[in-house]
Amino acid sequence: MIKNFIKNPYLAIFFDAILIFFLSIFIYLTRSINTSEVVFIPKGGVGEIISYLSNRNFNLSSIDKYALIFIGSPQSGWINMQSTKLSRIDFLRKLTVAKAALKDITLIPGETTVIFLNQISKELGLNEQILNAEYNAISPLPDGFIMPNTYKIPLGISERHLAYYLVNSSKKAHQDLSMKIFGEYDEKKWFKFLIIASVIQKEAASNDEMPLVSSVIYNRLKKGMRLQMDGTLNYGIYSHETITPERIRTDMSKFNTYLNDGLPPSPVSSVSINAIKAAISPASSDYLYFVRDKRTKKHKFSKTLTEHNQNIGR
Numbered sequence: 001m002i003k004n005f006i007k008n009p010y011l012a013i014f015f016d017a018i019l020i021f022f023l024s025i026f027i028y029l030t031r032s033i034n035t036s037e038v039v040f041i042p043k044g045g046v047g048e049i050i051s052y053l054s055n056r057n058f059n060l061s062s063i064d065k066y067a068l069i070f071i072g073s074p075q076s077g078w079i080n081m082q083s084t085k086l087s088r089i090d091f092l093r094k095l096t097v098a099k100a101a102l103k104d105i106t107l108i109p110g111e112t113t114v115i116f117l118n119q120i121s122k123e124l125g126l127n128e129q130i131l132n133a134e135y136n137a138i139s140p141l142p143d144g145f146i147m148p149n150t151y152k153i154p155l156g157i158s159e160r161h162l163a164y165y166l167v168n169s170s171k172k173a174h175q176d177l178s179m180k181i182f183g184e185y186d187e188k189k190w191f192k193f194l195i196i197a198s199v200i201q202k203e204a205a206s207n208d209e210m211p212l213v214s215s216v217i218y219n220r221l222k223k224g225m226r227l228q229m230d231g232t233l234n235y236g237i238y239s240h241e242t243i244t245p246e247r248i249r250t251d252m253s254k255f256n257t258y259l260n261d262g263l264p265p266s267p268v269s270s271v272s273i274n275a276i277k278a279a280i281s282p283a284s285s286d287y288l289y290f291v292r293d294k295r296t297k298k299h300k301f302s303k304t305l306t307e308h309n310q311n312i313g314r
Contacts, residue, residue: 028063038156038161039095040078041076047065071089071093075095078157103153109275111239115239118132134162137163138167143198144269147174147270191266194267197276198267198268198271199229199264202234207272211281213299214278217229219288226257227257235269289308
């Protein structure tokens with residue numbers, strides 16, 4: 001060893017220690033690490049990124065932090081690892097050079113979560129049952145929590161990571177919007193507004209009508225009247241079904257506002273910001289009824305049942 005060439009024993013011990021140190025680092029960096037095929041990297045410094053990955057079950061340490069500083073600057077966004085098992089050095093290197101192919105997936109206001117997740121499962125080649133199960137395991141609401149948006153989804157993402165991404169990005173969007181409107185995020189209060197907003201979303205013919213539809217909901221609730229709105233029966237897999245008298249009679253779920261008092265137990269669909277604002281600030285009106293005009297595709301609002309029946313007749 002190196003001490004054979006150095007007469008000073010202390011210097012020999014020092015060089016031995018250096019050699020052992022670098023050999024240990026080399027062995028550490030060449031060991032394999034388990035990863036998902038695609039990894040999301042947030043914006044931030046190297047230390048923040050290593051901490052973010054460590055909190056998501058990547059077995060990383062301070063050694064990886066300093067190695068990554070030496071290798072280069074990590075990218076932000078989705079990174080395509082192309083494998084689920086890499087050497088540690090390859091994993092760190094890919095953080096600086098690789099990018100994932102992305103596909104745009106759009107959730108429109110009024111669509112239900114199960115329909116949306118089944119749609120994107122087909123487009124991304126995922127298992128829809130697993131994706132729905134992963135979503136239900138972490139989402140605070142069965143529906144209406146994913147914010148309508150166009151999401152850039154990496155090809156090769158797993159069902160678990162996709163559910164995590166959709167739920168957590170939506171949670172941040174809800175918190176930010178609530179803070180902007182109320183200056184706080186009260187989850188219980190916010191979720192009630194989401195329920196009302198989802199009914200508005202299903203019933204209103206346009207954004208302009210939303211505050212009026214909202215006023216009808218509040219007015220009926222205040223008077224102890226059942227909502228009796230078809231849109232509440234367009235929940236889950238029934239998102240696009242035409243509501244018939246038979247369906248109204250036979251649907252025994254809590255979403256049937258013809259048979260149950262009050263609001264549905266949870267949102268019936270995704271909601272737009274306009275619907276949320278209408279739920280928070282309904283129009284001032286005495287309206288209790290509305291019916292769609294087949295000619296204009298808009299609704300006619302009325303204060304009495306007699307007037308409502310006349311609008312139906314017209």
